[in-house]
Amino acid sequence: MDLTRTATRTLGAGAALGAGLAAYAAAEARAYTLREVEVPVLPSGHDALRVLHLSDIHMTPGQRAKQAWLRDLADLRPDLVIDTGDNLAHQRAVAPVVGALAGLLEVPGVFVLGSNDYFAPTLRNPLRYLLPDDGRRNTSSPHLPWRDLRRAFEDAGWLDLTNGYGTLDVGGTRIAFAGVDDPHLRYDDLSSVSGPADPHADVRLAVAHAPYLRVLDQFAADGYDAVVAGHTHGGQVCVPGIGALTTNCDLEPARVKGLHRHPADSAPGDPGSSWLHVSAGLGTSPYVRFRVACRPEATLVTLTPR
Numbered sequence: 001m002d003l004t005r006t007a008t009r010t011l012g013a014g015a016a017l018g019a020g021l022a023a024y025a026a027a028e029a030r031a032y033t034l035r036e037v038e039v040p041v042l043p044s045g046h047d048a049l050r051v052l053h054l055s056d057i058h059m060t061p062g063q064r065a066k067q068a069w070l071r072d073l074a075d076l077r078p079d080l081v082i083d084t085g086d087n088l089a090h091q092r093a094v095a096p097v098v099g100a101l102a103g104l105l106e107v108p109g110v111f112v113l114g115s116n117d118y119f120a121p122t123l124r125n126p127l128r129y130l131l132p133d134d135g136r137r138n139t140s141s142p143h144l145p146w147r148d149l150r151r152a153f154e155d156a157g158w159l160d161l162t163n164g165y166g167t168l169d170v171g172g173t174r175i176a177f178a179g180v181d182d183p184h185l186r187y188d189d190l191s192s193v194s195g196p197a198d199p200h201a202d203v204r205l206a207v208a209h210a211p212y213l214r215v216l217d218q219f220a221a222d223g224y225d226a227v228v229a230g231h232t233h234g235g236q237v238c239v240p241g242i243g244a245l246t247t248n249c250d251l252e253p254a255r256v257k258g259l260h261r262h263p264a265d266s267a268p269g270d271p272g273s274s275w276l277h278v279s280a281g282l283g284t285s286p287y288v289r290f291r292v293a294c295r296p297e298a299t300l301v302t303l304t305p306r
């Protein structure tokens with residue numbers, strides 16, 4: 001047997017397999033998908049409300065396909081947009097984000113920002129996505145122009161829920177909101193928004209970038225019907241048949257994306273419990289542009305009568 005030739009063939013097959021996996025993971029990161037879910041939180045007799053949940057866009061100016069896909073979302077004609085942050089991934093990303101969301105900015109909306117809106121991305125170990133949170137945070141890289149993004153959103157009438165409250169009347173339904181600044185950086189000031197949710201509203205929604213348990217616990221205890229968050233990227237690198245290995249926060253992987261209850265074992269109507277919707281988001285760090293078994297997504301969340 002020619003061992004040299006056999007070893008060369010094995011190495012060649014391994015390299016081809018690796019290249020194939022890399023091509024798949026890069027293509028998966030561009031396979032933008034619209035997911036749909038129903039959440040029964042409205043009082044009986046109210047018309048259903050269609051809420052578009054966007055998160056973790058991580059935009060760079062050259063991402064034309066993502067910009068075109070986002071622009072087309074306006075055709076859904078949602079009643080409300082919730083943007084849970086990490087819109088930016090580049091110093092010149094504000095105009096592409098605002099341009100791609102132009103149609104959606106004509107719709108009522110609320111937003112919070114994430115750590116990646118504040119700080120420029122840095123090159124990090126890709127294996128980080130397979131490992132538990134190492135506790136390190138990127139707060140030393142240059143600031144991104146998040147104030148310009150916030151101004152554009154506010155000029156369009158979107159409500160900034162950064163450690164704040166607000167109320168919107170959407171299609172005859174009065175929605176009370178509360179939100180926090182990014183819990184991943186411990187920027188959340190829960191004391192500023194804690195307390196019983198507005199009992200006069202028809203539905204109460206809470207918003208955060210990262211779904212840390214302390215935030216979910218507080219909003220559920222305060223009577224919010226649902227908490228809406230992003231940040232996890234759905235695990236980004238998932239194992240087919242098993243799922244996410246990490247959430248990049250203290251939420252367990254079983255609730256890394258999609259609609260769940262909080263606490264996880266609660267049922268609708270249980271005191272101190274709420275719905276939890278986590279988006280797997282639309283982007284990735286520009287230095288780690290791959291996803292495995294975890295398509296980038298936006299979600300059309302239809303609020304229906306209980």
Ligand SMILES: [Fe+2]
Nearest residue numbers: 056086116231
């Ligand atoms: Fe993100």
